Amino acid sequence: MRIELQNLTVALAFAAAGFGTSALLAGYSFFPSPFWPPAGIALAAALLSGNRAWPGIFAGAFFVNWRLFGLPLPLATAISLVNVATPVLGALLVRWTTRSKQPFFRLRHVVCFIVFGALVPACLAASTGVALAVASGLVPPQGIDSAWWRWTLSEAGGIFLLGPTLILWCSVRRRQRQPGNFWEAFTVAAATLSFAVAVFLGIRASVHPFEGLPYLLFAPVLWLTVRCSLQAATALLSAVALIAIGGTLLGLGPFHLLGSTQPLLNVGLLLVVLGTSTLAMGALVSERRAAEEKLRRMNETLERRVARRTEELHYRATRDGLTGMANRAYFFERGEAMLAEAHDTGRPLGALLIDVDGLKVINDSYGHHMGDSAISRVAGACRAVLRKDDLGGRIGGDEFAALLPDTDEAGARGVSARIAEALRSASTEGLEVGASIGVAVSESSDGGLDALLRRADAAMYAEKQSRSGGGR
Ligand SMILES: Nc1nc2c(ncn2[C@@H]2O[C@H](COP(=O)(O)OP(=O)(O)OP(=O)(O)O)[C@@H](O)[C@H]2O)c(=O)[nH]1
Known part of the structure; x- marks a missing residue:
């Protein structure tokens, strides 16, 4: 249905343009006219609809040649076939050389349109059309030259001056x-x-x-x-x-x-x-x-x-490469800022110092990859327990630290217990990982993070000693 409608539109447009142009230029002796818009319509239809547009072009051309110009039926049919073949060929050449239905957005495409879309079809139409007109006695042999030029120019003019407008208005989508x-x-x-x-x-x-x-x-x-x-x-x-x-x-x-x-x-x-x-x-x-x-x-x-x-x-x-936790430098950079804020607001900043127990033994007994996995397990326990605003970091080989904003000593001990518990529940048969955790809370006299962590370290050391009954 769509194709039929398209063909009907093309036929009506071709016929109307032919009729309008002839009426407008009736006083002028050129045949068919000095500017032939139907050629532009035919090329645009052939370019946009491909080979499917030919019935519409033929119908429009036949009406113009037979009824309007009053050509004898065989000649009208033959010239109408030329009117179909040349734009279809021109459109094929344009699409073949530009791979586009709108050959106006590249300079090379414009040249292809002018040469293959306008000049080649115009020359072919004029040559075949004039030959047919001469054979039918419509154009005398001495008028071949001028008829050929007029036909070529009017055809090319129609394509060149109307084709781009029709092609662009019918095909470029609104959003463009x-x-x-x-x-x-x-x-x-x-x-x-x-x-x-x-x-x-x-x-x-x-x-x-x-x-x-x-x-x-x-x-x-x-x-x-x-x-x-x-x-x-x-x-x-x-x-x-x-x-x-x-x-x-x-x-x-x-x-x-x-x-x-x-x-x-x-x-x-x-x-x-x-x-x-x-x-x-x-x-x-x-x-x-x-x-x-x-x-x-x-x-x-x-x-x-x-x-x-x-x-x-x-x-x-x-970040630390093994655990993804803050590395030492970043931990201290952010930790100093957290301590300064704790001093400013007067709120307590809890600190934990966590040391993996017996990592050397794990390394020596099971290999370094097991040591790594023990470190990762401690990091995982810390991550599972710490809140979003807390800061956890790996500050040494087997040493972790955490800073807990707005947390007093009791709160910090609670966190420490939860980490130890998380570590215990993560232990698997064959690898039990433990950690000693020291707790401290910021004091107004702390000149920097070092002082706070030193207290946490001392607490951790004391705990390690009390657990192992030995030295560090
Ligand atoms: N696999 C592994 N081992 C590490 C890493 N960093 C440090 N170590 C090892 O951890 C061990 C730490 O030794 P120590 O300071 O004696 O600590 P420990 O063996 O855990 O003993 P305690 O702290 O007293 O319980 C050393 O043997 C280091 O080589 C690491 O990234 N991966």
């Missing part, structure tokens, strides 16, 4: 547009269209003040391309093309001032240069935006890596 610039785009477009209408339709050629006025159109079209969107710029370009061609054909506008016998050629030249600049500028802007986006993403990745690495380095600098 830049709604923030709507009023800017609207103002610039309205001013430009008013200017184009005044220059090309409002002033008779004989009283035109200045033949170079149309070149001012470059500024707003490029403005839209850079500041707003390529979609807006190409739409404006299509509208300006219609106005400029229509006005010039009606004998209005500045290009008649030049006294040239071919004012349309000047319009065509202006539009081609304007269109090429717009597409090239649009591609450059989009390439730059893509590069900026890539750079932004790379920056983000780099920042994340640096943050991760910094965190890792901080961890390594502050």
Whole structure:
């Protein structure tokens, strides 16, 4: 259903554009017309829908060739087949060379679109179409040259000046547009269209003040391309093309001032240069935006890596490798701050000094890996018992310390008992790990953490002696 609807839309658009263009340019003797928008519609349909668009293109082309131009049925059919084959081939070439349905966001894609999407199909259509017209006696042999040129230019002009607008407006999704610039785009477009209408339709050629006025159109079209969107710029370009061609054909506008016998050629030249600049500028802007986006993403990745690495380095600098607890330096750094705070607030700071019992024997009897596992077990018991605000650290080979904010001696003894209990319940058959724990509480006379830990150490030593009945 979707495909049928698409084909119906394409057929109606093709026929309506053909009808409108012919009606608008009826007084002009060109065949089919000096600017042939249906070619742009056909290319856009073929590019966006692929091969599935051909029935719609054929139906629209057949209506135009048979009913509008009144060609005999066989010739109308043959030319309609050409009208289908050339955009389908052009679209295939564009998609093959750019791998894109919107070949306007890279400079290389723009070149491919102009060459394979506009020039190649236009030349092929003109060559085959003129050959058919000559064979049917519609174009005399001496008119081949001029018919070929007119056909090529009108076909290429239709694709070049309308194709990008249709392709961009029909395919670029809403979120890719830049709604923030709507009023800017609207103002610039309205001013430009008013200017184009005044220059090309409002002033008779004989009283035109200045033949170079149309070149001012470059500024707003490029403005839209850079500041707003390529979609807006190409739409404006299509509208300006219609106005400029229509006005010039009606004998209005500045290009008649030049006294040239071919004012349309000047319009065509202006539009081609304007269109090429717009597409090239649009591609450059989009390439730059893509590069900026890539750079932004790379920056983000780099920042994340640096943050991760910094965190890792901080961890390594502050943690003990075996147990993950604070290392000696970090324990003292944070411990001094905790002691200072305890002094400031007048609240007690409990301190524990924990020494693994008989680690040397464990090492000697079972090997160092068992010694390591004994140390880890003590660390695990500490971690299981200590609160979030407490600070635990490994301050020596088999020595741990803990600081307990807002904890008096009774509280500290409770923590010490819980650690000893945790250690006992973690003991497994074959490896029993014990620890001697000394307790102390901060005093206002403590000049630094050393003094507090010395008291805890003395208490631990006393406990170790009382438990083993021997020396350290
Ligand atoms: N496996 C292992 N052993 C360590 C580590 N750090 C220190 N040691 C060892 O721990 C032992 C500590 O010996 P001591 O100070 O005599 O202590 P102990 O053997 O536990 O005896 P007491 O403290 O009196 O109970 C030494 O043999 C050190 O080599 C470590 O990271 N891993």
